[in-house]
Amino acid sequence: MSEFSFPAFYQKQKERVESAIENWLPTPEEVPAPLGRAMNYSVLNGGKRLRGVLVLEAARLGKVQRNEIFEALSAVVELIHAYSLVHDDLPAMDDDDFRRGKPSCHREFGEDMAILCGDSLLTLAFGIVGGMDGERLSEKIRAEIISRVAAASGWQGLIGGQVEDLKATGKELTLEELQQLHSKKTGALITLCLAVGARAAEVEDNIVNDLEKFGQKIGLAFQIKDDLLDIQGSFEKVGKDINSDSDGDKSTYPRLLGENKAQQMMEKLIEEAVQLLEGKPIPSGRLIELARVVANRDC
Ligand code: GRG
Secondary structure, eight states: OOOOOHHHHHHHHHHHHHHHHHHHSOOGGGSSTTHHHHHHHHHSSOOOOHHHHHHHHHHTTSSOOOHHHHHHHHHHHHHHHHHHHHHHTSTTTTOOSEETTEEOHHHHHOHHHHHHHHHHHHHHHHHHHHTSOTTTSOHHHHHHHHHHHHHHHSTTTHHHHHHHHHHHTTSOOOHHHHHHHHIIIIIHHHHHHHHHHHHHTTOOHHHHHHHHHHHHHHHHHHHHHHHHHHHHOOHHHHSSOTTHHHHTTOOOHHHHHOHHHHHHHHHHHHHHHHHHHTTSSSOOHHHHHHHHHHHHOOO
Protein backbone atom coordinates (compact mmCIF):
# COMPACT_ATOMS: atom_id res chain seq x y z
CA MET A 1 0.00 0.00 0.00
CA SER A 2 1.41 3.43 -0.91
CA GLU A 3 2.08 5.86 1.94
CA PHE A 4 -0.33 8.76 2.49
CA SER A 5 1.21 12.11 1.50
CA PHE A 6 -0.59 15.18 2.90
CA PRO A 7 0.87 17.66 0.34
CA ALA A 8 -0.21 15.38 -2.54
CA PHE A 9 -3.67 14.99 -0.99
CA TYR A 10 -4.00 18.78 -0.54
CA GLN A 11 -2.93 19.37 -4.14
CA LYS A 12 -5.51 16.87 -5.40
CA GLN A 13 -8.34 18.41 -3.36
CA LYS A 14 -7.27 21.90 -4.42
CA GLU A 15 -7.52 20.80 -8.06
CA ARG A 16 -11.06 19.51 -7.42
CA VAL A 17 -12.01 22.91 -5.99
CA GLU A 18 -10.30 24.69 -8.87
CA SER A 19 -12.21 22.70 -11.50
CA ALA A 20 -15.51 23.20 -9.66
CA ILE A 21 -14.92 26.97 -9.76
CA GLU A 22 -14.05 26.82 -13.47
CA ASN A 23 -17.18 24.79 -14.07
CA TRP A 24 -19.47 27.35 -12.42
CA LEU A 25 -17.80 30.62 -13.37
CA PRO A 26 -19.06 32.11 -16.65
CA THR A 27 -16.36 32.65 -19.26
CA PRO A 28 -15.40 36.31 -19.88
CA GLU A 29 -17.20 36.10 -23.26
CA GLU A 30 -20.54 35.21 -21.66
CA VAL A 31 -20.65 38.35 -19.50
CA PRO A 32 -20.88 42.03 -20.53
CA ALA A 33 -17.31 43.32 -20.88
CA PRO A 34 -15.25 43.90 -18.85
CA LEU A 35 -17.17 42.36 -15.94
CA GLY A 36 -16.51 38.77 -17.01
CA ARG A 37 -12.78 39.41 -17.17
CA ALA A 38 -12.88 41.04 -13.73
CA MET A 39 -14.73 38.02 -12.30
CA ASN A 40 -12.28 35.53 -13.80
CA TYR A 41 -9.32 37.70 -12.76
CA SER A 42 -10.52 37.83 -9.14
CA VAL A 43 -11.33 34.17 -8.68
CA LEU A 44 -8.92 32.24 -10.90
CA ASN A 45 -5.85 33.98 -9.55
CA GLY A 46 -4.23 31.58 -7.15
CA GLY A 47 -5.45 31.32 -3.60
CA LYS A 48 -4.88 28.42 -1.28
CA ARG A 49 -8.46 27.14 -1.67
CA LEU A 50 -8.42 26.19 2.00
CA ARG A 51 -12.12 26.96 2.39
CA GLY A 52 -13.11 24.78 -0.56
CA VAL A 53 -10.92 21.94 0.70
CA LEU A 54 -12.56 22.23 4.15
CA VAL A 55 -15.98 21.72 2.52
CA LEU A 56 -14.77 18.53 0.81
CA GLU A 57 -13.19 17.17 3.99
CA ALA A 58 -16.24 17.84 6.16
CA ALA A 59 -18.38 16.14 3.50
CA ARG A 60 -16.17 13.06 3.65
CA LEU A 61 -17.42 12.42 7.19
CA GLY A 62 -20.97 11.72 6.02
CA LYS A 63 -22.79 8.60 4.97
CA VAL A 64 -23.80 9.83 1.54
CA GLN A 65 -21.66 10.46 -1.50
CA ARG A 66 -22.75 13.48 -3.52
CA ASN A 67 -19.50 14.62 -5.06
CA GLU A 68 -21.07 17.04 -7.54
CA ILE A 69 -22.94 18.78 -4.75
CA PHE A 70 -19.87 18.88 -2.47
CA GLU A 71 -17.76 20.30 -5.29
CA ALA A 72 -20.42 22.91 -6.13
CA LEU A 73 -20.40 23.94 -2.46
CA SER A 74 -16.61 24.22 -2.51
CA ALA A 75 -16.99 26.65 -5.44
CA VAL A 76 -19.70 28.56 -3.55
CA VAL A 77 -17.48 29.30 -0.54
CA GLU A 78 -14.52 30.26 -2.74
CA LEU A 79 -16.72 32.67 -4.77
CA ILE A 80 -17.95 34.31 -1.57
CA HIS A 81 -14.39 34.49 -0.26
CA ALA A 82 -13.20 36.09 -3.54
CA TYR A 83 -16.07 38.62 -3.41
CA SER A 84 -15.12 39.60 0.14
CA LEU A 85 -11.48 40.11 -0.90
CA VAL A 86 -12.44 42.27 -3.91
CA HIS A 87 -14.68 44.49 -1.77
CA ASP A 88 -12.28 44.54 1.17
CA ASP A 89 -9.52 45.91 -1.11
CA LEU A 90 -11.67 48.83 -2.34
CA PRO A 91 -10.56 52.39 -1.54
CA ALA A 92 -13.59 52.83 0.74
CA MET A 93 -12.57 49.74 2.73
CA ASP A 94 -8.93 48.71 3.27
CA ASP A 95 -7.66 50.39 0.09
CA ASP A 96 -5.18 47.67 -0.89
CA ASP A 97 -3.31 47.76 -4.18
CA PHE A 98 -2.35 44.09 -4.38
CA ARG A 99 -4.07 40.77 -3.91
CA ARG A 100 -2.64 37.32 -4.56
CA GLY A 101 0.48 38.94 -6.02
CA LYS A 102 -1.36 40.98 -8.66
CA PRO A 103 -2.99 44.44 -8.74
CA SER A 104 -6.26 44.27 -6.83
CA CYS A 105 -9.47 44.14 -8.86
CA HIS A 106 -10.22 47.89 -8.66
CA ARG A 107 -6.63 48.73 -9.65
CA GLU A 108 -7.00 46.58 -12.77
CA PHE A 109 -10.63 47.24 -13.75
CA GLY A 110 -11.63 50.42 -11.89
CA GLU A 111 -13.72 50.86 -8.77
CA ASP A 112 -17.08 50.59 -10.54
CA MET A 113 -16.24 47.18 -12.05
CA ALA A 114 -14.74 45.94 -8.77
CA ILE A 115 -17.97 46.73 -6.90
CA LEU A 116 -20.03 44.98 -9.57
CA CYS A 117 -17.58 42.10 -9.73
CA GLY A 118 -17.98 41.46 -5.98
CA ASP A 119 -21.77 41.72 -6.34
CA SER A 120 -21.75 39.25 -9.24
CA LEU A 121 -19.62 36.70 -7.39
CA LEU A 122 -21.89 36.80 -4.36
CA THR A 123 -25.08 36.47 -6.40
CA LEU A 124 -23.52 33.70 -8.48
CA ALA A 125 -22.76 31.81 -5.26
CA PHE A 126 -26.40 32.01 -4.15
CA GLY A 127 -27.55 30.99 -7.63
CA ILE A 128 -25.43 27.84 -7.43
CA VAL A 129 -26.83 26.73 -4.06
CA GLY A 130 -30.37 27.63 -5.06
CA GLY A 131 -30.09 25.56 -8.23
CA MET A 132 -28.53 22.47 -6.68
CA ASP A 133 -30.19 19.29 -7.81
CA GLY A 134 -33.19 18.62 -5.56
CA GLU A 135 -33.17 14.94 -6.42
CA ARG A 136 -29.80 14.48 -4.87
CA LEU A 137 -30.21 16.90 -1.98
CA SER A 138 -33.46 17.20 -0.04
CA GLU A 139 -35.27 20.55 -0.15
CA LYS A 140 -34.92 20.76 3.62
CA ILE A 141 -31.13 20.47 3.57
CA ARG A 142 -30.82 22.80 0.60
CA ALA A 143 -32.93 25.47 2.36
CA GLU A 144 -30.83 25.08 5.50
CA ILE A 145 -27.63 25.48 3.47
CA ILE A 146 -28.96 28.64 1.79
CA SER A 147 -29.83 30.18 5.12
CA ARG A 148 -26.46 29.21 6.60
CA VAL A 149 -24.67 30.79 3.60
CA ALA A 150 -26.72 33.98 4.03
CA ALA A 151 -26.04 34.21 7.77
CA ALA A 152 -22.29 33.65 7.39
CA SER A 153 -22.05 36.22 4.57
CA GLY A 154 -24.42 38.84 5.95
CA TRP A 155 -24.66 41.12 8.97
CA GLN A 156 -24.30 38.19 11.36
CA GLY A 157 -21.02 37.18 9.69
CA LEU A 158 -18.64 38.70 7.13
CA ILE A 159 -20.43 42.00 6.65
CA GLY A 160 -21.07 42.52 10.37
CA GLY A 161 -17.41 41.78 11.08
CA GLN A 162 -16.33 44.19 8.38
CA VAL A 163 -18.47 46.97 9.91
CA GLU A 164 -16.92 46.35 13.33
CA ASP A 165 -13.47 46.37 11.71
CA LEU A 166 -14.07 49.69 9.94
CA LYS A 167 -15.44 51.26 13.12
CA ALA A 168 -12.43 50.04 15.08
CA THR A 169 -9.85 51.72 12.83
CA GLY A 170 -7.70 54.05 14.90
CA LYS A 171 -9.03 52.61 18.18
CA GLU A 172 -7.43 50.11 20.52
CA LEU A 173 -9.78 47.14 20.96
CA THR A 174 -9.75 44.73 23.89
CA LEU A 175 -8.79 41.13 23.16
CA GLU A 176 -12.44 40.15 23.59
CA GLU A 177 -13.63 42.78 21.10
CA LEU A 178 -10.98 41.69 18.61
CA GLN A 179 -12.02 38.06 18.93
CA GLN A 180 -15.66 38.96 18.52
CA LEU A 181 -14.89 40.93 15.33
CA HIS A 182 -12.76 38.19 13.81
CA SER A 183 -15.13 35.40 14.71
CA LYS A 184 -17.45 37.13 12.24
CA LYS A 185 -15.02 38.52 9.68
CA THR A 186 -12.83 35.42 9.33
CA GLY A 187 -14.37 32.68 11.49
CA ALA A 188 -17.89 32.70 10.07
CA LEU A 189 -16.90 31.67 6.54
CA ILE A 190 -14.44 29.02 7.71
CA THR A 191 -17.08 27.59 10.06
CA LEU A 192 -19.63 27.71 7.24
CA CYS A 193 -17.38 25.53 5.05
CA LEU A 194 -17.37 22.77 7.64
CA ALA A 195 -21.08 23.07 8.38
CA VAL A 196 -22.33 23.02 4.78
CA GLY A 197 -20.00 20.21 3.73
CA ALA A 198 -21.20 18.15 6.68
CA ARG A 199 -24.90 18.95 6.28
CA ALA A 200 -24.84 18.14 2.56
CA ALA A 201 -23.33 14.75 3.43
CA GLU A 202 -25.86 14.20 6.23
CA VAL A 203 -23.27 14.03 8.98
CA GLU A 204 -24.82 13.48 12.43
CA ASP A 205 -25.87 16.65 14.30
CA ASN A 206 -23.49 16.21 17.23
CA ILE A 207 -20.53 15.89 14.85
CA VAL A 208 -21.71 18.98 12.92
CA ASN A 209 -21.66 20.85 16.27
CA ASP A 210 -18.10 19.71 16.94
CA LEU A 211 -17.07 20.72 13.43
CA GLU A 212 -18.51 24.19 13.96
CA LYS A 213 -16.59 24.62 17.21
CA PHE A 214 -13.49 23.34 15.41
CA GLY A 215 -14.14 25.92 12.64
CA GLN A 216 -14.46 28.80 15.12
CA LYS A 217 -11.13 27.89 16.68
CA ILE A 218 -9.20 27.43 13.44
CA GLY A 219 -10.88 30.59 12.07
CA LEU A 220 -9.47 32.68 14.91
CA ALA A 221 -6.10 30.93 14.60
CA PHE A 222 -6.17 31.69 10.86
CA GLN A 223 -6.65 35.40 11.59
CA ILE A 224 -3.84 35.51 14.18
CA LYS A 225 -1.54 33.86 11.63
CA ASP A 226 -2.67 36.42 9.05
CA ASP A 227 -1.72 39.23 11.45
CA LEU A 228 1.65 37.58 12.10
CA LEU A 229 2.31 37.16 8.37
CA ASP A 230 1.50 40.85 7.91
CA ILE A 231 4.60 41.54 10.03
CA GLN A 232 6.82 38.53 9.41
CA GLY A 233 5.89 37.52 5.84
CA SER A 234 7.08 38.78 2.47
CA PHE A 235 5.18 40.29 -0.47
CA GLU A 236 6.46 37.45 -2.68
CA LYS A 237 4.84 34.81 -0.47
CA VAL A 238 1.76 36.59 0.88
CA GLY A 239 0.94 38.36 -2.39
CA LYS A 240 -0.09 41.68 -0.82
CA ASP A 241 1.61 44.60 0.84
CA ILE A 242 3.23 43.75 4.18
CA ASN A 243 2.53 45.91 7.26
CA SER A 244 -0.79 46.94 5.74
CA ASP A 245 -2.54 46.41 9.11
CA SER A 246 -0.17 48.63 11.09
CA ASP A 247 -0.13 51.22 8.28
CA GLY A 248 -3.92 51.18 8.37
CA ASP A 249 -3.95 51.79 12.14
CA LYS A 250 -5.80 48.57 13.00
CA SER A 251 -5.93 46.54 16.20
CA THR A 252 -4.20 43.22 15.61
CA TYR A 253 -3.26 40.30 17.86
CA PRO A 254 0.50 40.97 17.68
CA ARG A 255 -0.10 44.63 18.44
CA LEU A 256 -2.27 43.79 21.44
CA LEU A 257 -0.28 40.84 22.79
CA GLY A 258 3.18 41.03 21.20
CA GLU A 259 4.34 38.58 18.53
CA ASN A 260 5.33 35.78 20.92
CA LYS A 261 2.08 35.74 22.85
CA ALA A 262 0.06 35.99 19.64
CA GLN A 263 1.96 32.98 18.28
CA GLN A 264 1.27 31.07 21.53
CA MET A 265 -2.41 31.96 21.42
CA MET A 266 -2.64 30.72 17.84
CA GLU A 267 -0.94 27.42 18.71
CA LYS A 268 -3.26 26.95 21.71
CA LEU A 269 -6.33 27.48 19.52
CA ILE A 270 -5.07 24.88 17.04
CA GLU A 271 -4.45 22.37 19.83
CA GLU A 272 -7.93 22.99 21.26
CA ALA A 273 -9.40 22.53 17.78
CA VAL A 274 -7.52 19.25 17.33
CA GLN A 275 -8.74 18.01 20.72
CA LEU A 276 -12.33 18.65 19.71
CA LEU A 277 -12.03 16.05 16.95
CA GLU A 278 -9.54 13.61 18.40
CA GLY A 279 -11.18 10.57 19.92
CA LYS A 280 -14.46 11.13 18.06
CA PRO A 281 -15.76 8.20 16.01
CA ILE A 282 -14.92 9.90 12.71
CA PRO A 283 -11.93 9.77 10.34
CA SER A 284 -10.74 13.26 11.32
CA GLY A 285 -7.02 12.87 10.57
CA ARG A 286 -7.05 15.02 7.43
CA LEU A 287 -9.06 17.79 9.08
CA ILE A 288 -6.53 17.80 11.90
CA GLU A 289 -3.75 18.11 9.32
CA LEU A 290 -5.65 21.02 7.73
CA ALA A 291 -5.77 22.75 11.12
CA ARG A 292 -2.00 22.45 11.27
CA VAL A 293 -1.74 23.93 7.74
CA VAL A 294 -3.45 27.05 9.14
CA ALA A 295 -0.75 27.42 11.79
CA ASN A 296 2.26 26.56 9.64
CA ARG A 297 1.37 28.35 6.42
CA ASP A 298 3.71 31.02 5.02
CA CYS A 299 1.18 32.56 2.62
C1 GRG B 1 -18.03 42.02 2.85
C2 GRG B 1 -16.42 43.85 2.13
C3 GRG B 1 -16.70 42.65 2.91
C4 GRG B 1 -15.74 42.18 3.66
C5 GRG B 1 -15.96 41.07 4.56
C6 GRG B 1 -13.85 38.66 4.82
C7 GRG B 1 -13.73 40.12 4.79
C8 GRG B 1 -14.77 40.90 5.44
C9 GRG B 1 -12.72 40.73 4.19
C10 GRG B 1 -11.66 40.02 3.49
C11 GRG B 1 -10.28 40.46 3.88
C12 GRG B 1 -9.73 39.80 5.06
C13 GRG B 1 -8.48 40.36 5.62
C14 GRG B 1 -10.30 38.77 5.59
C15 GRG B 1 -9.80 38.06 6.72
C16 GRG B 1 -9.66 36.68 6.30
C17 GRG B 1 -8.43 36.49 5.52
C18 GRG B 1 -7.17 36.51 6.26
C19 GRG B 1 -8.49 36.30 4.21
C20 GRG B 1 -7.38 35.85 3.35
O1 GRG B 1 -7.62 34.49 3.14
P1 GRG B 1 -6.58 33.49 2.48
O2 GRG B 1 -5.21 33.71 3.08
O3 GRG B 1 -6.57 33.97 0.99
O4 GRG B 1 -7.14 32.12 2.57
P2 GRG B 1 -6.31 33.12 -0.34
O5 GRG B 1 -5.78 34.15 -1.31
O6 GRG B 1 -5.30 32.03 -0.06
O7 GRG B 1 -7.62 32.58 -0.76
